[in-house]
Structure formats: structure tokens, C-alpha cells
Amino acid sequence: MSTETIDLRTKLITDFHARESVMNGEAKSAFHQKKRAAFTQFETLGFPTPKNEEWKYSNVRDLISASYNFNTSDTLSAEDLIDLKMPEQAANILYFVNGHYNPALSTVVSSTDQIIIDSLQNAYKNNPDLVNSYFDELVKNDSDAFTSLNTAFAHDGVFIYVPNNQTVEHPVILRFVSDARVENVASQPRNIIAVGKNAHVKIAEAFRTIGDERSFTNVVTEINVGEEAGVEYYKVQNESENAYHIGTTQVRMLEKSHFYAATVTLNGKFTRNNLNIVIDGEHCEAHMYGLYFPDGTQHVDNHTVADHSKPNSESNELYKGILRDKSKGVFNGKIFVRPDAQKTNAFQSCKNIVLSNDATMYTKPQLEIFADDVKCSHGTTTGQIDEEALFYMRSRGISKAEAMSLLMFAFCADVVSQIKIDSIREYLENVIAEKLSRK
Amino acid sequence: MLSINGLRASIDGKEILKGINLEIKPGEVHAIMGPNGSGKSTLASVLAGREEYEVTAGTVTFDGKDLLELAAEQRAAEGIFLAFQYPVEIPGVTTINFLKTAVNEIRKYNGEEPLDAARFLKMVREKAKLVSMNDSLLKRALNEGFSGGEKKRNEIFQMAVLEPKLAILDETDSGLDIDALRIVAEGVNSLRSPERSAIVVTHYQRLLDYIVPDFVHVLYKGRIVKSGGKELAFELEEKGYDWIKAEVEAQEVN
Numbered sequence: 151m152s153t154e155t156i157d158l159r160t161k162l163i164t165d166f167h168a169r170e171s172v173m174n175g176e177a178k179s180a181f182h183q184k185k186r187a188a189f190t191q192f193e194t195l196g197f198p199t200p201k202n203e204e205w206k207y208s209n210v211r212d213l214i215s216a217s218y219n220f221n222t223s224d225t226l227s228a229e230d231l232i233d234l235k236m237p238e239q240a241a242n243i244l245y246f247v248n249g250h251y252n253p254a255l256s257t258v259v260s261s262t263d264q265i266i267i268d269s270l271q272n273a274y275k276n277n278p279d280l281v282n283s284y285f286d287e288l289v290k291n292d293s294d295a296f297t298s299l300n301t302a303f304a305h306d307g308v309f310i311y312v313p314n315n316q317t318v319e320h321p322v323i324l325r326f327v328s329d330a331r332v333e334n335v336a337s338q339p340r341n342i343i344a345v346g347k348n349a350h351v352k353i354a355e356a357f358r359t360i361g362d363e364r365s366f367t368n369v370v371t372e373i374n375v376g377e378e379a380g381v382e383y384y385k386v387q388n389e390s391e392n393a394y395h396i397g398t399t400q401v402r403m404l405e406k407s408h409f410y411a412a413t414v415t416l417n418g419k420f421t422r423n424n425l426n427i428v429i430d431g432e433h434c435e436a437h438m439y440g441l442y443f444p445d446g447t448q449h450v451d452n453h454t455v456a457d458h459s460k461p462n463s464e465s466n467e468l469y470k471g472i473l474r475d476k477s478k479g480v481f482n483g484k485i486f487v488r489p490d491a492q493k494t495n496a497f498q499s500c501k502n503i504v505l506s507n508d509a510t511m512y513t514k515p516q517l518e519i520f521a522d523d524v525k526c527s528h529g530t531t532t533g534q535i536d537e538e539a540l541f542y543m544r545s546r547g548i549s550k551a552e553a554m555s556l557l558m559f560a561f562c563a564d565v566v567s568q569i570k571i572d573s574i575r576e577y578l579e580n581v582i583a584e585k586l587s588r589k
Numbered sequence: 590m591l592s593i594n595g596l597r598a599s600i601d602g603k604e605i606l607k608g609i610n611l612e613i614k615p616g617e618v619h620a621i622m623g624p625n626g627s628g629k630s631t632l633a634s635v636l637a638g639r640e641e642y643e644v645t646a647g648t649v650t651f652d653g654k655d656l657l658e659l660a661a662e663q664r665a666a667e668g669i670f671l672a673f674q675y676p677v678e679i680p681g682v683t684t685i686n687f688l689k690t691a692v693n694e695i696r697k698y699n700g701e702e703p704l705d706a707a708r709f710l711k712m713v714r715e716k717a718k719l720v721s722m723n724d725s726l727l728k729r730a731l732n733e734g735f736s737g738g739e740k741k742r743n744e745i746f747q748m749a750v751l752e753p754k755l756a757i758l759d760e761t762d763s764g765l766d767i768d769a770l771r772i773v774a775e776g777v778n779s780l781r782s783p784e785r786s787a788i789v790v791t792h793y794q795r796l797l798d799y800i801v802p803d804f805v806h807v808l809y810k811g812r813i814v815k816s817g818g819k820e821l822a823f824e825l826e827e828k829g830y831d832w833i834k835a836e837v838e839a840q841e842v843n
Contacts, residue, residue, distance in 0.1 A: 542677040547665035547695040560681025
């Protein structure tokens with residue numbers, strides 16, 4: 151372990167104690183006690199090294215070797231956002247700048263009977279018991295240092311609560327902007343989403359960067375999907391060449407609920423996404439789609455878990471990647487079928503196109519099945535563009551470059567077409583087309 | 590229109606074409622027949638620009654241009670069309686979008702403005718009717734899940750849309766029942782004109798009942814060993830290829 155590593159860890163430990171020392175009575179709250187427990191776990195775990203099986207191909211040494219400002223003030227104005235060309239949409243749009251909620255940039259259009267959308271900070275101030283009842287209830291702090299770190303420092307993010315039987319017409323779009331124009335910045339947003347019985351909502355998290363300095367985002371989102379509820383959740387990453395991103399989305403599904411996730415990573419220096427779904431009810435459907443398109447020396451790691459603990463549910467997973475230049479991709483998909491989870495259907499597929507000899511894709515499906523009456527399958531493919539398809543298209547007058555673009559766009563479309571928020575889907579199509587036209 | 594002289598080509602170091610000479614004038618339909626493995630499909634592939642084949646000798650001139658210098662897409666833009674023996678399935682790209690890209694890429698090559706959506710659609714619908722192609726197939730991913738007959742029909746439909754000067758049909762009849770064969774042949778015949786030519790590669794005489802050729806050539810061991818009129822095809826149908834093989838072998842001995 152290098153001395154820098156100790157530095158970031160020591161700095162965070164010092165920070166935590168400094169924060170705690172000015173908390174007065176709040177330090178005794180149940181909310182803070184959860185943070186304190188997570189902090190202790192972080193102290194024990196330390197940052198992972200490649201010796202840790204879960205981090206074998208994703209080395210965070212570079213990420214933790216720099217120093218970051220974790221306590222920036224929010225300085226962003228609407229004008230600063232113009233260059234990011236964020237798509238417009240009639241939606242609830244919330245901005246978080248370096249992790250802080252920015253009310254001036256944000257718009258909430260849905261009524262409060264339908265949905266409560268607030269910053270975690272405000273929500274906790276207004277309704278501490280409600281927030282606390284969902285905070286840190288789903289994640290596991292004892293196995294992942296970044297999650298425990300996020301819990302320990304949880305300060306802001308979004309709190310979304312959809313009461314029973316509400317179908318929220320307008321989507322919720324959360325835009326996390328790292329403002330790295332002046333210095334290395336870090337943020338640790340914590341999002342809590344609770345969707346009641348038979349309630350339906352679409353939520354997107356979009357991650358962007360302004361500026362060329364380093365940004366480090368360590369985000370955790372907890373999603374409670376109530377009985378018969380339907381949640382569509384999209385995570386979109388189009389960050390800078392200097393952006394480090396670690397994220398965990400932890401989901402719990404109850405009886406007869408549906409959950410759709412799409413995770414799309416188009417740009418960022420180093421990305422690690424954990425998507426963990428616990429299917430804790432019968433007759434549930436969980437769908438996980440992923441797309442990653444790294445180039446240069448970018449690194450994208452997707453770890454997913456579909457944990458079937460009750461019978462008669464289905465999970466279905468499709469991750470796709472295009473890797474160029476010297477980029478690296480990692481896919482680790484775990485499926486657990488617990489002893490009670492008879493009649494489970496669980497499918498997983500990971501397909502990759504590797505366009506350069508210097509690019510690498512590591513795939514690892516991991517199925518652990520403890521029930522006997524189940525249908526499970528998995529498959530991974532890693533290859534080049536289909537030469538026969540390419541020649542077919544060229545023989546019709548389509549140039550090689552255009553044919554490659556069409557084929558790769560089609561490859562991505564399987565995932566992108568799953569996104570049911572029009573502006574986000576169209577935005578992604580544009581960014582992908584632009585990336586494809588770049589050599 | 591097309592002039593092939595002393596064409597030799599190999600794949601993976603193995604010579605398949607061993608000196609082909611062929612002259613095709615505007616409006617002519619030439620059938621290339623021959624036993625399996627004689628090099629028929631190789632000839633079609635080399636003309637269309639498949640890169641796995643290495644041309645080791647000879648020239649191919651198309652409308653005064655050195656065809657061998659052109660990439661596959663340039664050949665298509667110059668007016669060469671290959672109907673594939675095994676059309677490729679391309680998931681995620683609809684037939685209509687694929688063709689629109691092809692039409693506009695060819696127009697760009699020839700210095701023309703792209704077709705607007707309305708005119709393109711009108712043209713495509715007319716051509717689809719020509720080969721009895723169902724509109725619903727146009728919106729589906731290219732050839733994905735198409736039956737053998739639908740795939741071949743799609744080839745002829747694409748040919749109708751792109752209106753090539755020289756169409757090369759590579760065993761388009763293989764795997765077709767008689768009804769599909771008739772529809773495909775009608776599509777091809779409707780495109781015949783004094784300016785357009787075709788090379789029909791086939792193993793059997795059957796297709797030539799519907800697409801009547803001006804000339805028939807027999808390809809064997811990488812060479813055209815016999816040429817004649819359409820009656821040669823009937824002779825082959827009746828007598829098979831053995832007598833031709835025997836003739837060639839007798840010459841080789843001498």
C-alpha cells in the first residue's frame with residue numbers, strides 16, 4: 151500500500167471525526183448511529199486492492215492516490231450548464247452540484263400528492279423518522295468500503311417517496327454535475343427511493359462533469375419497490391476523461407413488483423457500477439440492461455447481482471459493450487437462487503465487441519443455485535464486428551465506416567431502446583452516433 | 590460493359606480461378622453453370638469485391654474502369670449488384686433503413702442529392718410490389734428470422750431498388766420452392782433492359798426456364814471450359830457434367 155493511499159483514508163477519518171465533533175445532540179440520533187457504524191466498517195475494510203476478488207480487474211490505486219476537495223461550495227449557474235447540452239423534457243429535474251442539491255437550477259412539476267421529491271437534507275429536516283426508516287436499510291456496509299464510506303458521510307442526495315397507488319406521469323431526472331473547473335472534487339450523493347404499493351415511477355440518474363480537473367463520485371442509491379409497484383430506473387454516465395465514478399444501486403423488490411434498470415456508461419476515466427437486486431417477493435420481474443462504450447484508456451466495470459430469495463420470480467439481464475483503443479471492460483454477473491426460490495427463471499447475457507487488439511474485456515458470470523426446480527441460463531460473447539455483415543452492407547454501396555456505424559448503433563439499440571424517457575433515449579442515441587462518427 | 594481477361598484468384602493460398610475470360614455486353618444475360626467447387630461463387634465474390642480473395646493475375650474492366658481497383662462499396666455505386674447465395678441477417682437494422690442508407694450513399698458517390706423520405710418510400714413501395722414483398726418485412730430487422738424464400742426475395746427487392754447495371758445472382762435458386770422461384774425470376778425479368786446485364790450463377794438448369802440467358806458458360810476447375818447458347822443448359826440438364834469433365838481431362842492428358 152502506497153503512502154498516498156493512507157493519506158486519503160487518514161484524511162477521511164479525520165474529516166469524519168471533525169464533522170462528528172460539531173454535531174452536538176444530533177450525534178446521538180439513530181440516523182447518525184447508522185453512519186457511525188458504517189464508518190467503523192470503512193475503517194476496518196480500507197480501500198479494496200486487486201487481491202479482493204470483487205476488485206480483481208479494477209484497481210482503485212489511481213483513484214485514491216489523488217487528493218480531492220470533499221467540501222466544495224455550489225457555484226454553478228444555469229449558464230454554466232449550456233455547454234453540457236442537457237436534453238429538455240417536461241419532467242421533475244433536480245440538480246446536484248458536487249453532491250449538493252441546487253434548488254435554483256431544479257424544477258419539480260409533479261404534485262406532492264403523487265410524489266414527494268426533496269433533497270435528502272431537507273427531507274430529513276422535515277421528516278426525520280420517515281427518512282430514517284429507509285436510510286441504510288438495504289445496503290451492506292460490511293463488504294464494500296465505498297458503500298460504507300458513502301453511508302458514513304451521507305449528507306445530501308435525493309429522497310423520493312411515491313405513496314401507494316400513485317402513477318407518476320412525469321419522470322424524475324436527477325442530474326449530478328461535478329464542477330471540476332478549479333480543483334479535484336469529490337462528492338458522495340446518497341439517494342433514497344421508496345415506491346409504495348401499486349405505485350409507478352420512472353427515475354433517471356445522469357452524471358456529467360464540467361472542467362478538466364479530477365472528479366470522484368461515490369454514489370449510493372437505495373430503491374424500495376413496493377408490492378405490485380413498477381419502477382424504471384436509468385443510470386446514464388457521460389463524464390469527463392478525468393472522472394472517477396463508483397456507484398452502488400441497491401434494490402429490494404416485494405411481491406408482484408416490476409423493476410427495470412438500464413445502466414449506460416459512455417464516458418469516464420474509471421467507472422464501477424454495482425447493481426444489486428434482492429427479489430424478496432413472488433411473481434416479480436427484474437430486468438437489467440447495460441451498455442458501455444469506453445475508448446482511450448477508459449475503464450468500465452459492471453457488477454450485478456440478482457438475488458432470488460422467493461419462488462416464482464424472473465430476472466433477465468442483457469449487458470452489451472463496445473471497446474475501443476486501450477480501454478478495459480469488466481462484467482461480473484451474479485445470480486443467486488436461494489433454497490426457497492423454486493420456479494425461478496433467471497437469464498443473463500453479456501455481449502461485447504472489441505474493436506482493438508489493445509482493448510480487453512473480462513467477463514465472469516457467477517451462478518449459485520440452491521433450489522432444484524429453476525430455469526437459469528447465462529452466456530457471454532466477445533468478438534469483432536461481423537465481417538460477413540460488413541461485406542453485405544458494403545456490397546450495397548454503404549461505405550465501410552458507415553456500415554460499421556450502422557452495425558454498432560444497432561448493437562447499442564437493444565439496450566438504448568429500453569429507455570422509456572424520450573429525451574434521455576434521444577440524447578443517448580445522439581451521443582452514441584457522435585462517438586461512432588469519431589475515429 | 591464487363592470485360593474479364595485472364596483472371597486468376599486464390600483464397601488462403603489456394604488458387605480457385607485459373608484464368609477466366611468473359612465479355613458481357615449491355616443487355617445480355619450470361620449463365621454460369623458448373624459442378625460444385627468449380628469456382629462459380631468465387632467468381633461472383635471476386636467481381637463484387639470480397640476481400641478474402643486475392644487476385645493474382647488478370648484484369649477486370651467495368652464500363653471502362655479498372656474494377657479491381659475499387660472497394661466493394663465503390664463497385665456497388667458504379668452499378669454492380671451481388672445477390673447473395675446466403676443473405677446475411679443483420680439484427681437491429683431495418684431493411685428500410687438499410688436500403689435508405691445504401692441508396693443515399695450511392696447517390697452521394699455519384700454526386701446526387703439524397704432522396705427525401707417521401708420519394709424514397711414511394712419508390713420502395715413500388716419495388717416491393719414488383720417482387721410481392723410484404724410491407725411488414727421492410728420494417729423488420731434485415732433478414733432476421735426471414736425464411737429462405739423471404740431472404741432471396743429480399744435480395745431481388747434490393748436489386749430492384751438499387752437498379753444495377755450488372756446484377757450477379759449467386760445461386761439465387763438454391764433452397765427455393767417453385768413458387769418462390771417464379772416470383773424471384775419475375776422480379777429479375779422485370780428489370781431486364783437493353784442497358785442492364787446479368788450474370789446468373791446456378792448449378793441447375795431449372796432457374797434458366799424462367800430467366801432465359803443469352804449465353805451459357807460452363808466453369809470447371811477455375812476455367813470456362815465451354816460456352817454456348819441457352820441450348821447448352823438443356824444439354825447439361827440432360828447429360829450432367831460428366832461428359833464435360835471427361836473432355837477437360839482428355840485435354841489435360843494431351
